[in-house]
Amino acid sequence: MSDFSSLASLFSYQFFQFAILGGILAGSACAMTGVFIVLKKQSMLGDGLAHASFGGIALGLFLGLFPLLTALLVSILTVLAISYMRRQGIAPSDASIAVFLALGFATGLVLISLSGGFSVDLFSYLFGSILTINTTDLMMIVLLGLSIILFVLVFYKEIVVLCFDENFAKLSGIPVTAFNLVFDVLVAITIVISIKIVGVILVSALIVIPALSALQLDLSFRRTMIVSVAIAAVSVFTGIITSAVFGVATSGMIVFTAGAIFVIAAVYKKLE
Amino acid sequence: MKVEPVIEVENLEVKRGASTVVSEASFKIASGEYVGIVGPNGGGKTTLVEAVLGLLPKTKGTVKIFGRPIEDFDQWERIAYVPQHATNFDELFPLTVRELVAQGRIGRAKMGRKLRREDWEKVTEAMEFLEISHLAGKRIGKLSGGQKQRAFIARAIAREPEILVLDEPVAGVDPSVQEKFYKLLSDLNLKKGTTIISVSHDLSVVFCRMSRVICVNQRTYSCEVNEGTDPEKVLRQVYGEHFHFVFHRHECRGVFGNE
Numbered sequence: 001m002s003d004f005s006s007l008a009s010l011f012s013y014q015f016f017q018f019a020i021l022g023g024i025l026a027g028s029a030c031a032m033t034g035v036f037i038v039l040k041k042q043s044m045l046g047d048g049l050a051h052a053s054f055g056g057i058a059l060g061l062f063l064g065l066f067p068l069l070t071a072l073l074v075s076i077l078t079v080l081a082i083s084y085m086r087r088q089g090i091a092p093s094d095a096s097i098a099v100f101l102a103l104g105f106a107t108g109l110v111l112i113s114l115s116g117g118f119s120v121d122l123f124s125y126l127f128g129s130i131l132t133i134n135t136t137d138l139m140m141i142v143l144l145g146l147s148i149i150l151f152v153l154v155f156y157k158e159i160v161v162l163c164f165d166e167n168f169a170k171l172s173g174i175p176v177t178a179f180n181l182v183f184d185v186l187v188a189i190t191i192v193i194s195i196k197i198v199g200v201i202l203v204s205a206l207i208v209i210p211a212l213s214a215l216q217l218d219l220s221f222r223r224t225m226i227v228s229v230a231i232a233a234v235s236v237f238t239g240i241i242t243s244a245v246f247g248v249a250t251s252g253m254i255v256f257t258a259g260a261i262f263v264i265a266a267v268y269k270k271l272e
Numbered sequence: 273m274k275v276e277p278v279i280e281v282e283n284l285e286v287k288r289g290a291s292t293v294v295s296e297a298s299f300k301i302a303s304g305e306y307v308g309i310v311g312p313n314g315g316g317k318t319t320l321v322e323a324v325l326g327l328l329p330k331t332k333g334t335v336k337i338f339g340r341p342i343e344d345f346d347q348w349e350r351i352a353y354v355p356q357h358a359t360n361f362d363e364l365f366p367l368t369v370r371e372l373v374a375q376g377r378i379g380r381a382k383m384g385r386k387l388r389r390e391d392w393e394k395v396t397e398a399m400e401f402l403e404i405s406h407l408a409g410k411r412i413g414k415l416s417g418g419q420k421q422r423a424f425i426a427r428a429i430a431r432e433p434e435i436l437v438l439d440e441p442v443a444g445v446d447p448s449v450q451e452k453f454y455k456l457l458s459d460l461n462l463k464k465g466t467t468i469i470s471v472s473h474d475l476s477v478v479f480c481r482m483s484r485v486i487c488v489n490q491r492t493y494s495c496e497v498n499e500g501t502d503p504e505k506v507l508r509q510v511y512g513e514h515f516h517f518v519f520h521r522h523e524c525r526g527v528f529g530n531e
Contacts (some may be wrong), residue, residue, distance in 0.1 A: 039362065039364075039365055039366075041362075154384045155383070155384055157374075157375075157378055157381070157386075158383060158384070160367075160375075160377065161375045161378055164365060164375070165358075165361075165362065165375075167327050167353070167355060168320075168353070168355075168375065168427075169378075170326075170327060171325060171327070171348050171351060171352070171353050171379070172348055172375070172378040172379040173346060173348040173349075173379055173383075174378070174383070178396070185290075208471075215364055215366060218414075219366055219412055220364070220367070220368045220370075220371055220409070221365060221366045221367050221368075221371055222371075223366075224366040236387065
């Protein structure tokens with residue numbers, strides 16, 4: 001991509017529009033849930049679920065099913081299992097996440113070897129392939145992404161109090177166990193719809209980095225959430241454009257942009 | 273006129289793991305009472321309070337709040353609780369004082385609905401009552417210990433509860449703030465008729481200010497506080513024979529009427 005006019009012409013292509021729309025929507029869902037995940041000190045949950053969903057993707061490719069659908073099922077089952085182990089006192093969250101991260105990835109590796117090795121399709125899920133988002137992918141991202149955003153907006157005050165003080169939430173009549181379960185499932189969905197954007201390996205970055213950057217700025221909760229979403233959207237947009245300009249991996253550029261914003265926010269906080 | 277009990281506890285037993293922390297606890301608290309809960313460390317004060325509020329499972333007995341068994345109780349807008357170590361939160365948590373105090377209204381607002389104008393008016397009133405209006409936009413992680421404490425009390429009273437439960441409400445707060453705080457609780461009790469239950473280590477405060485004391489050392493003992501009460505006799509039951517209570521009468525306010 002050598003000049004501005006050819007860069008601008010990219011916006012007329014459907015694949016590019018899909019990438020921008022899907023990327024910003026999935027990034028916004030990640031950034032919204034990310035604020036709660038970081039504050040609940042469950043930052044590794046995204047990584048664990050992404051790796052577990054790799055098993056689901058491999059299963060889908062192995063069985064000839066839509067890989068994101070099987071990934072979604074595996075991811076939801078995994079988050080429910082992690083939550084069950086935590087509630088029953090079988091293992092703390094971080095240990096359960098580590099177990100399912102390894103098990104999911106191991107399942108993926110076994111299924112891949114059974115089906116004759118890595119394919120281009122599998123690589124696109126591992127490292128992200130935002131520019132290959134098709135209509136089915138986009139519909140899934142739009143439908144699930146908007147559901148997540150809508151849920152967070154509608155139950156915003158309940159989720160904030162649940163995140164801050166679970167006992168106070170119980171004494172406010174909030175069905176804490178049910179809310180935690182629904183929220184965990186939403187995180188699982190968020191991970192899966194973001195896999196096409198940045199890939200299994202980098203998806204947790206899209207959850208954690210925008211939220212952590214916004215938290216550096218000492219804002220109110222509402223503003224932290226808005227800024228987190230804005231950072232994710234800017235990262236996705238800038239990442240897509242810069243990857244087109246320099247001809248490098250889009251997922252890498254998205255995470256690099258988010259990382260750069262985090263460094264600026266952290267330095268700003270230090271100097272303040 | 274007979275005052276209906278707002279809390280009835282009958283033969284309550286609570287276990288943590290294999291050990292029994294509270295056993296055979298029975299007491300009633302009437303509307304408008306100002307009750308202190310005292311006892312030695314590890315005696316089960318916090319466990320008792322959390323079991324009464326349904327935050328911990330009980331192994332035996334019954335708890336009724338406003339006449340309804342705690343298992344079926346759903347009128348949470350009538351109760352507020354300020355837990356022990358409420359102020360020990362993650363200081364990175366991006367809540368402003370106003371956002372924290374507004375959480376108090378969640379029990380009164382419908383789930384999934386925004387707070388209404390009248391809810392925000394109550395939030396403003398609670399902040400004014402606690403003299404923290406000037407801190408409304410400040411992050412709670414940046415407040416001093418006393419300011420945090422007042423913000424958490426404001427969250428509780430913003431709910432306009434009929435019962436306010438506080439667990440070690442002034443732990444770590446300097447004495448001048450403690451004095452103002454207890455004055456505030458007395459005001460809530462006397463002016464708004466709020467039933468107050470306060471867990472405390474400060475025995476002189478409890479015996480000076482509160483109308484009844486529930487002593488907990490696994491079992492519970494309840495006594496009225498009036499001119500004829502001998503705190504030492506009561507507390508020896510709980511703390512043991514070697515206990516010696518030094519009573520600074522000049523510090524008293526409230527129930528003895530020497531304010």
